Amino acid sequence: MTQGNGHGNGAAVKLTGKDFKSDQEVRWCPGCGDYAILSAVQGFMPSLGIPRERIVFVSGIGCSSRFPYYMNTYGMHSIHGRAPAIATGLSVTRPDLSVWVITGDGDALSIGGNHLIHALRRNVNLKILLFNNQIYGLTKGQYSPTSELGKVTKSTPMGSLDHPFNPVSVALGVEATFVARSIDSDRAHLTEVLGKAAAHQGTAFVEIYQNCNIFNDGAFDLLKEPDTRADNQIRLEHGKPIRFGKDGERGVRLTDDCRVELVDVADVGEDALLVHDEHRAEPSLAFMLSRLSHGADGPTPIGVFRDVERPVYDELMSEQVEAATARQGRGELAKLLHGGDTWQLG
C-alpha cells in the first residue's frame, strides 16, 4: 500500500456525512439525480477515514461540475473538459491527497475527451466520477455524445446523426485499470462501487447513470422502475456467474464463436454461464460485457467491469525523482550553473 489516495501518515479520522456538507446552497433543479449522488458521496466519504483537508474535488463545466462547491473539502470548479488534466498536475505533485474528478457526459467525452483518455492510459491516481445523463443540461437540452442516435433535441429537430459513445467501452478501450458503472438512485450499489474505486491504486473510472428530469427524464427507467429493473439490471459480481432477472432466470454466456449473449439459464444450465472476473488482466471480455447495451436500452451490466493493477503514474514520477536524487545527490544550483565549459577572466 502506498501513501496515495489521501491516507498520508496521519491516523484515520472519524467523520460523518454532515462534515462533508459545505455551507453553500445546492442549486440543481429539484428532482435532479445529482442530489442523490451528492448525498451518497457525502455519506460515503467518512468511510475513507481521510481528513477532509486531504481530499480534493476537481470538476469541469456542466451541471455535475458544480459538485465541488457542495463538498466541504478542498475543491476546484475549473473549465470545460479540463478537470482530468488539472487534477493530474495536482495528483502527481501531491501524492498525499485523495483527488476526485467530477465530470459529465459532455465534459468528459466531448470537449474533454482527450484529457480523459490520457489520464486513463497513464493511470494517474484519480477517482473520476462521470455523471451520464445523456443530454446537455446546463446549456438547456442539446444532445450529448452519449445521447441515442436520432434523438430529437433543440439542436437536432430532425434527430441527432451521431453514433453515441458507451463510456464504459471507451474507458475499457483505453485500458483503464478500474472501470465501473452505477446508478444515481441506487445508493447502496453506488456506495459499494465508490468504496472499490477509492481503494484502487491508479485511475478509477465510474460511470453513474444520472437522471436529468428536465431535459431527458426517464432515460434510465428500464434499470430503475420496479417492474422492469430486475429484467434489465445485470449486476456484475466478482467470482459469480452473471445472472439477472427476478429469480436469476436469465444469464450471460460466452459463445464458442467469442460473443457474449443473453440466455435463459433453464436452456443452457448454470454451468454454462460466464463467471465474472474483474481482475482479468486482458480487457476484451470486460469490453464485450460493456457491449451488451449501448445506454440502458435493454439489459445493462452495472458494477465493476475491471479492476486490475498497473504501475501508478504518480508513483513512477516520484520514483524517478528519488532515483535521480539518490544517484546525483540533491541538486545544487551553483554546481548546475558552473556545469558546462567555463572559463575565468581577470
Next chain:
Amino acid sequence: MTKPVQVLDRVTIRFAGDSGDGMQLTGDRFTSETAAFGNDLSTLPDFPAEIRAPAGSIPGVSGFQLHFADHDILTPGDAPDVLVAMNPAALKANLGDLPKGASLIVNTDSFTARNLDKAGYAANPLEDGTLADHQVHPVPLTSMTLEALKEFDISKKEAERAKNMFALGLMSWLYHRPTEATVAYLEKKFASRPVIAKANVTAFKAGWNYGETTEAFAVSYEIKPAKLTPGTYRNISGNLALAYGLVAASQLSGLPLFLGAYPITPASDILHELSKHKAFGVRTFQAEDEIAGVGAALGAAFGGALGVTTSSGPGIALKAETIGLGVSLELPLLVIDIQRSGPSTGMPTKTEQADLLQVLYGRNGEAPVPVVAPCTPSDCFHAAVEAARIALKYRTPVVLLSDGYLANGSEPWLLPDVASLPDISTSFATEPNHEGDFWPYLRDETTLARPWAVPGTPGLEHRIGGLEKADGTGNISYDPDNHDRMINLRAAKVAGIAADIPPVEVDHQDGSGLLVLGWGSTYGPIGAAVRRVRATGARVSVAHLRHLNPFPANLGEVLAAYDQVLIPEMNLGQLRMLVRSRYLVDAVGYNKVRGLPFKAEELADAIIGLLDEGAGK
C-alpha cells in the same frame, strides 16, 4: 614557414552546409574555442524546420553565424565577413547576405553537376564570374579529408562525415583558436567508438595543418581577447538560461518545480533540459496537448508547486482559457512563450515578436496578466526568476516572452553568485483569516494578493472556480456591483506591480531629442545601431523595456522628455500601439517581420533618417 598575421577587432563567420553536414556542431565547437580564448561573442543558429530536407537542396541548408571581437558586442553580426559553404545550395542560400569583398571558403568537391543542379545553378558559380566580388578560397575539403583518413579502418561514408572537422581545423588555424578543448570534446563524444574519435581528431588536425602549409591562405588573423568584467563565464543559449532560471526560481522560492508542456518549436529544449534535473525535485510532464500542459501546471500550483508551462505562439493560443482561469483563481503560474513567426504555423524555426498583444489581450473578459521579456540569451535566466517572483508574490499567471532568436542564440554569461540571487520565497495560509473562518479572497492590503491555502491544510478547506466570486468569501456571486469591484481589484493588483519593479533606465545622451525604445530580443541590434549612430557624432538616447505589463512607473515621464520616439519591433507595431494609446505619444515604428533579427545597420539608418526628419532636413 611563418605567415603574416593581421590583427582585427572583430569578425563574423557563417558556417553553412547541408542539414547532415554537422554545421551546428562545427559552429558550437568554434564558439567554445572562441569563448575559451576570451573574445566576446554572439551566435545565431539558422536551421530549417525539416529534420532532413533532401540532401543538397536549398531548404536543407543549415547555418550557424558567429560574431566575435576584442570588445563587448551586442549582436551575432549583420553580415558575414567569411562564409564557409559546404555545397552549392549553401552558397546559393547565403550569397545574398555576403557584402562585397567578403571571404568565401567553398568545398569544391561538392560542386558536382548533380549538386549544382539541385541548388538550381545552371553553371558552376566558381567558374562563371558569379563570385567576382568576393575573395574565394576553393578548398577540396572532402577529398583532403578522405586522403587524411585513408589509413583508417572506416567506411568512406564515415570518413566523409569528418569533413566538417577538417573545415573547423582550417578555420581554427585561420583565426588562431585554441584546439585542445575540441580534441578533448571529440574524444569524449566518440568515446564508445575510438576509431571514429581518432578519425575526427585527425581530420581536425589535418585542416589546421593545411591552413599552415597551403599557399591558398597567405594571411591568418588574430582577434585579441576582449576586456570583459572579471569572473567565471560560460557560453549559454536563451533556452538553457531559461531552464536554469526556472530551477533557480524553484530553489529560491523553496517550492517544487512542475512543468507541464507539449513539444513545440522553439520551446521544446526547455522541456528537454528540465527533464534532466529531477535531482532538484523537478517534475516534468509531457502532456497530451497544450491545454493539458497548462492545466496540469495550474493544478500543481493549486497544490502549492511552482507551476510552469512552456510553449510558443500557437500553443499559447490554445492555453488562453486556462490562463484566464488562473487569473480568476488568482494562483501563481508561469506561462513561457518562446515566440516564433506566425500567424498559424508560420515559420516555426524563425523568430518574431508578434505575440505581445496575444499574451496581453488574447483572453475572454478583463483578464490582465503581468508580462516580462528577457533581452539577451543570458538574461533569460534572470527574467525567469523575476517572472516567478511576481507570480508568487501577487498570486497571478505571469507571461514570460522570449523568442526564437534568444532561445537559440548564445553569448558568454558571467555566472551570477548564487548567494546574490533574490529571495522569492512566499508563504501559505495556515490559519483562518476572518472571524474564525477562512476567506480565500481576503486580500493583502498592499499587494492585493489573496492567501494561498493549499490542500492538506486543516481548517482552510475551500472551493474556488472560474465563476465570479464574492469579494472576500470567494463564494459564487452574480451581484453586479461585486463583479465590477472584482474586475477592478484584479486590474488594480496587476497595475500595482508597477511600484514593485525598477524604473526604466535611459541611456540618455545630452542634447538628444530622439529616444529609441525597445523590448525583448531587439536589445542587441538596437544597442549596436545606437553605437553606430553615436559614432557619427549624432545624438540619440535609448531605453529598453523588461516589463511590458505593467509598464515601469516612470515610462510616461521618460517618453514625454523626447521630441521623437522610435520603437523598432519584429511585428507591425504592437508596443507602439500600447505606448501611443497609454501615453498619447506620437511614437513611430520601425517594423520588419522577416523571421530574422534586425541588423544594426538598418536600425542605424532608421535612426539617422528620423534624426534628419526631426532636424527638418
